[in-house]
Amino acid sequence: MILVLCEVKDHHLKKASAEALSAAQFLAASLQVPIAAVFLGAEAQGHEEAQNYGAQFIFTCFSPALAAYSSDLYAHTLISLAQEKKAKVVLGAATALGKDVLPRVAAQLQGGYANEITEIVPGSGSFQVIRPIYAGKAWMTLGFGDRIAVLSTRPNLFALQVKNETAHRESVTVPSQDFKAVVKELMAKSTNKPDLTEANIIVSGGRGMKEGANFKLLEELAEALGGVVGASRAAVDAGWGLPHSMQVGQTGKVVSPTLYIACGISGAIQHLAGMSSSKYIVAINKDSEAPIFKVASYGIVGDLFDIVPALTSAARALKLNGG
Numbered sequence: 001m002i003l004v005l006c007e008v009k010d011h012h013l014k015k016a017s018a019e020a021l022s023a024a025q026f027l028a029a030s031l032q033v034p035i036a037a038v039f040l041g042a043e044a045q046g047h048e049e050a051q052n053y054g055a056q057f058i059f060t061c062f063s064p065a066l067a068a069y070s071s072d073l074y075a076h077t078l079i080s081l082a083q084e085k086k087a088k089v090v091l092g093a094a095t096a097l098g099k100d101v102l103p104r105v106a107a108q109l110q111g112g113y114a115n116e117i118t119e120i121v122p123g124s125g126s127f128q129v130i131r132p133i134y135a136g137k138a139w140m141t142l143g144f145g146d147r148i149a150v151l152s153t154r155p156n157l158f159a160l161q162v163k164n165e166t167a168h169r170e171s172v173t174v175p176s177q178d179f180k181a182v183v184k185e186l187m188a189k190s191t192n193k194p195d196l197t198e199a200n201i202i203v204s205g206g207r208g209m210k211e212g213a214n215f216k217l218l219e220e221l222a223e224a225l226g227g228v229v230g231a232s233r234a235a236v237d238a239g240w241g242l243p244h245s246m247q248v249g250q251t252g253k254v255v256s257p258t259l260y261i262a263c264g265i266s267g268a269i270q271h272l273a274g275m276s277s278s279k280y281i282v283a284i285n286k287d288s289e290a291p292i293f294k295v296a297s298y299g300i301v302g303d304l305f306d307i308v309p310a311l312t313s314a315a316r317a318l319k320l321n322g323g
């Protein structure tokens with residue numbers, strides 16, 4: 001069996017989890033085992049959607065203890081489920097939650113762990129996965145032998161595979177155990193914008209933005225395109241009031257949107273590590289030698305303070321014309 005840790009947001013299955021289920025379909029075909037979607041926590045939504053992406057089983061583990069996120073309890077529940085069902089693979093999306101829980105599951109099950117996989121190489125009775133290493137400079141292919149494989153899929157990379165199933169539902173008991181850390185309260189920042197890691201369009205600014213107030217230009221472009229705003233570490237560290245949650249890169253978020261527009265970002269390797277798997281990269285930089293142009297699908301050499309407002313006007317005009 002393949003267990004897929006499913007996350008729910010605003011009463012719906014997260015797109016990143018639907019992608020993980022879609023990726024699981026390749027593994028299921030290789031291993032000839034069923035896919036089970038695992039829902040932990042108090043949310044009772046998203047199950048129907050999981051069936052649409054190939055889940056043949058739906059395991060729900062609802063208890064008041066799981067209502068607030070706890071890495072220990074989530075990991076422990078997944079581990080006992082994996083043991084009970086003799087799972088061959090535990091899979092999730094490389095979201096903040098997935099990256100927190102899945103390594104614990106791998107360590108305690110003494111399994112193999114691959115984070116942020118970008119590709120699955122199916123085989124007959126086995127499979128391999130590919131993931132970036134050295135900040136995206138190289139790719140590693142991994143196999144797992146007889147060990148249980150614990151994997152996370154990089155969001156926005158696996159195409160959604162619709163495969164309607166009628167899933168068998170099972171409610172799973174949450175194991176009782178005392179943990180050293182207990183979550184007392186969780187305060188979520190309310191925002192109606194998607195998380196950077198799930199955004200389809202990102203407009204990012206770097207040191208070339210000169211000051212925090214100028215990020216308004218990027219907000220306007222992002223709004224016209226239906227995207228969100230990110231930043232380089234130089235911009236976040238500059239004391240311009242940009243939160244670390246906006247940072248893209250090796251020590252920030254890894255993103256794979258369809259469109260990434262880098263404004264006044266030089267393209268240091270640590271920044272590229274977070275965005276080079278974007279489908280289309282547009283770089284705006286006044287230095288024609290800036291390394292960002294090496295990874296850009298489209299490069300615009302010029303002053304961003306002229307170019308960004310022009311792009312915003314063009315995007316607004318297209319929208320007005322129904323484009």
Ligand SMILES: Cc1cc2nc3c(=O)[nH]c(=O)nc-3n(C[C@H](O)[C@H](O)[C@H](O)COP(=O)(O)OP(=O)(O)OC[C@H]3O[C@@H](n4cnc5c(N)ncnc54)[C@H](O)[C@@H]3O)c2cc1C
Pocket residue numbers: 205206207208209231232233234235247248249250251252253263264265266267268269270271274284285286287290302303304305
């Ligand atoms: C361990 C480690 C981890 C790191 N992690 C990260 C990370 O997660 N994310 C990250 O981003 N960085 C990270 N860095 C930092 C990284 O090395 C770079 O310092 C940083 O990415 C540079 O940010 P930048 O491109 O905004 O600034 P700069 O390198 O200063 O580039 C600014 C660019 O703006 C252009 N520019 C200036 N004015 C204009 C204008 N008016 N119009 C158009 N272009 C203009 C310039 O030509 C230049 O190319 C890390 C570094 C280390 C050592």
